Amino acid sequence: xxxxxxxxxxxxxxxxxxxxxxxxxxxxxxxxxxxxxxxxxxxxxxxxxxxxxxxxxxxxxxxxxxxxxxxxxxxxxxxxxxxxxxxxxxxxxxxxxxxxxxxxxxxxxxxxxxxxxxxxxxxxxxxxxxxxxxxxxxxxxxxxxxxxxxxxxxxxxxxxxxxxxxxxxxxxxxxxxxxxxxxxxxxxxxxxxxxxxxxxxxxxxxxxxxxxxxxxxxxxxxxxxxxxxxxxxxxxxxxxxxxxxxxxxxxx
Amino acid sequence: xxxxxxxxxxxxxxxxxxxxxxxxxxxxxxxxxxxxxxxxxxxxxxxxxxxxxxxxxxxxxxxxxxxxxxxxxxxxxxxxxxxxxxxxxxxxxxxxxxxxxxxxxxxxxxxxxxxxxxxxxxxxxxxxxxxxxxxxxxxxxxxxxxxxxxxxxxxxxxxxxxxxxxxxxxxxxxxxxxxxxxxxxxxxxxxxxxxxxxxxxxxxxxxxxxxxxxxxxxxxxxxxxxxxxxxxxxxxxxxxxxxxxx
Numbered sequence: 089x090x091x092x093x094x095x096x097x098x099x100x101x102x103x104x105x106x107x108x109x110x111x112x113x114x115x116x117x118x119x120x121x122x123x124x125x126x127x128x129x130x131x132x133x134x135x136x137x138x139x140x141x142x143x144x145x146x147x148x149x150x151x152x153x154x155x156x157x158x159x160x161x162x163x164x165x166x167x168x169x170x171x172x173x174x175x176x177x178x179x180x181x182x183x184x185x186x187x188x189x190x191x192x193x194x195x196x197x198x199x200x201x202x203x204x205x206x207x208x209x210x211x212x213x214x215x216x217x218x219x220x221x222x223x224x225x226x227x228x229x230x231x232x233x234x235x236x237x238x239x240x241x242x243x244x245x246x247x248x249x250x251x252x253x254x255x256x257x258x259x260x261x262x263x264x265x266x267x268x269x270x271x272x273x274x275x276x277x278x279x280x281x282x283x284x285x286x287x288x289x290x291x292x293x294x295x296x297x298x299x300x301x302x303x304x305x306x307x308x309x310x311x312x313x314x315x316x317x318x319x320x321x322x323x324x325x326x327x328x329x330x331x332x333x334x335x336x337x338x339x340x
Numbered sequence: 341x342x343x344x345x346x347x348x349x350x351x352x353x354x355x356x357x358x359x360x361x362x363x364x365x366x367x368x369x370x371x372x373x374x375x376x377x378x379x380x381x382x383x384x385x386x387x388x389x390x391x392x393x394x395x396x397x398x399x400x401x402x403x404x405x406x407x408x409x410x411x412x413x414x415x416x417x418x419x420x421x422x423x424x425x426x427x428x429x430x431x432x433x434x435x436x437x438x439x440x441x442x443x444x445x446x447x448x449x450x451x452x453x454x455x456x457x458x459x460x461x462x463x464x465x466x467x468x469x470x471x472x473x474x475x476x477x478x479x480x481x482x483x484x485x486x487x488x489x490x491x492x493x494x495x496x497x498x499x500x501x502x503x504x505x506x507x508x509x510x511x512x513x514x515x516x517x518x519x520x521x522x523x524x525x526x527x528x529x530x531x532x533x534x535x536x537x538x539x540x541x542x543x544x545x546x547x548x549x550x551x552x553x554x555x556x557x558x559x560x561x562x563x564x565x566x567x568x569x570x571x572x573x574x575x576x577x578x579x580x581x582x583x584x585x586x
Contacts, residue, residue: 156429157422158584173429184426190419192354199353200420207346207434208427247423 104169106133108255108286109154113163116149116310123149125310126163131255131288131303136281138301138318139290142336146310147290148186151259155184167255179208183248184257189240190247193233197224197243200232201250210250218246237264245273256280258289262296274300298328308336343428343437347411351445356410364403364449368457371395376464383465386473390482390550392465393474396457397450397486397548398518401541404446404490405514408497411438412576413507421585435502435577442494450490454483454548478549481558485548488562492569493544499572502580517541540568 109131116124124146131137141147152158154165156172167182168175175181191200201215219225222242227235235243241264248256256277262270277287277300291297297304304321306314313335314321321331351357375392382388412435415421428434458479465472497514504510518541526536536542537555545551546561556564 152585155426157425175429178429179427182426186422187419190422192350192414192418192420194354194356195350196353199349203346203349203353204423204427206349207343207424209342251427 107131108133108168109288110166110169111150111154111163112166114150114153114160114165115162116146116153116158117161122310124153124160127307127310127312128163129305129312129315131286133286134281134284135302136277136287136289136300137303137305138297139288139305139307140292140294140297140332141290141307143292144309145307145336147307148259149310150307151184151186151257151288151290155182155186155257157186177208177251179204179210179251179253181251181253182255182257183251183253184259185241185244185248185261186257186259187244191232191240191243194231196229196231197235197246198228200243201246204247205250208251214250214252218249221249222246238266238269241265241269245276254285256285256287256289258287260290260292262291262293270296294327294329294332298322304328306332306335343433344440346428347434347437347441350415351407351411351441356414357407357445360403360407360410361449361452364399364453365456368396368399368453369460371399372457372461373464376461376468380468380470383468383470384473387551389461389465389473390478390552393458393461393482394486394545394548394550395461396454396482397489397545397550399457400446400450400453400486400490401493401544402515402518403453404442404449404494405497405500405518406511407445407449408438408442408494408499409501409510409514410497410507411442412498412501412580413505413510416505416586417507425585431581432577435498435573435580439495439498439573442498443491446494446497447487447491449494451483451487453490454486457486458482481547481549485558489544489547489565492562492565493540495569496540496572499569499574499576502576503572505580505583538564540565543568 107130111127111129114124114127127150139147153160154167172178172182198215198219201218205212205215219228222245224239224242224246227239241261261273265273281287298318301318304318318328322328372392372395375395415424424434425431462472500514501510504513522539522541526539526542542555543561543565546555547558547565549558555561
């Protein structure tokens with residue numbers, strides 16, 4: 089890769105190293121529908137942040153804007169101080185699992201990983217490492233259509249981990265996992281952040297989220313309704329679920 | 341280079357390519373054998389012989405276009421376009437790699453399609469005791485022209501797939517265009533007449549030396565189809581770079 093010098097004055101102010109994700113006045117409209125409405129929040133290095141909201145609140149849209157899969161109508165969503173697509177080797181900095189089933193059913197799991205590793209120039213040994221990490225080695229030669237939902241979730245996680253990223257973005261990762269899988273995922277995320285890495289995990293499974301996350305960002309109808317440490321939000325003795333329902337209650 | 345290897349592995353790691361290849365060969369066999377049942381006096385004509393042996397070019401181009409189109413639409417259909425663009429956010433480069441790999445596979449499809457049609461057609465005509473009116477240049481054009489036409493139609497397929505995005509309309513559209521829409525437009529029904537030979541299917545047939553005198557020369561057909569391929573691929577790359585991924 090050739091590096092080129094932009095020259096002159098930097099466009100953005102000096103990047104705060106501790107801020108991994110910076111979402112500022114982010115807005116996304118689809119016709120008349122405002123999916124994300126003037127959303128601002130940031131993520132600090134080394135935390136697990138729960139991105140919570142009812143179905144249709146705009147969580148998935150926000151994650152897609154953050155990952156450069158969709159263009160914002162207004163505002164910006166930056167990772168490590170840049171737009172995702174402006175990152176050098178983005179797969180080595182950010183890993184994402186957006187949905188279950190982003191696989192070709194007729195392609196073996198290992199080939200799914202290898203094709204992406206090739207594209208991002210990730211060494212082939214790393215494919216075997218992540219397969220081992222998510223305990224899919226024995227199924228790696230089978231076509232994905234033979235996988236259970238939980239196996240697909242783990243293959244998705246393996247995809248996200250291919251580049252050994254510093255930030256992991258997970259959209260509803262606990263869907264389809266059995267209790268042992270959820271337990272495993274929780275332990276995995278804890279070890280991941282213990283290495284100084286960062287996780288953004290969207291969920292509407294509040295009891296699970298309450299056990300896993302340090303910080304929460306709660307949105308409703310595209311707007312931010314609360315953000316902060318989970319301890320602060322629940323310090324008056326209410327559970328996360330009670331806080332969430334009070335904040336996201338439909339207006340009468 | 342990395343992206344080309346990635347795209348090639350995507351083709352190799354499913355059974356789609358093998359299925360399309362088998363379907364193409366089966367249809368060529370069927371089309372050539374059915375045409376070799378035409379009346380003997382008709383088959384004695386050089387133009388008819390070129391047409392019968394040219395079924396390889398026709399079906400090779402069609403299936404190469406499907407290969408190119410599915411390299412985009414299958415990714416959209418199964419959602420793998422998302423990890424693909426996360427691992428390589430420069431979407432124009434992804435499309436370029438898809439064009440490169442599809443053109444190579446298309447050339448292979450076209451070469452084998454052309455050779456199969458020539459071999460089966462020639463054998464069938466000889467078996468009926470019909471003298472072949474073709475010379476070495478005709479055979480070379482039939483096979484090499486088929487490879488070139490299919491290679492370029494594969495690039496058109498990538499472009500159309502990236503523009504239309506949905507798999508079924510893309511594949512149905514390509515099949516309909518090549519199988520009868522273009523024929524209707526160029527034929528007596530609409531009466532485009534002279535203009536008809538500038539359509540992309542006719543340009544492909546011209547490359548393999550079909551209908552000399554009516555269609556363009558092989559060289560002109562090649563240049564015209566290359567222009568269609570470049571425009572389609574470019575339009576597809578621009579469209580997929582600008583639109584959101586669902």
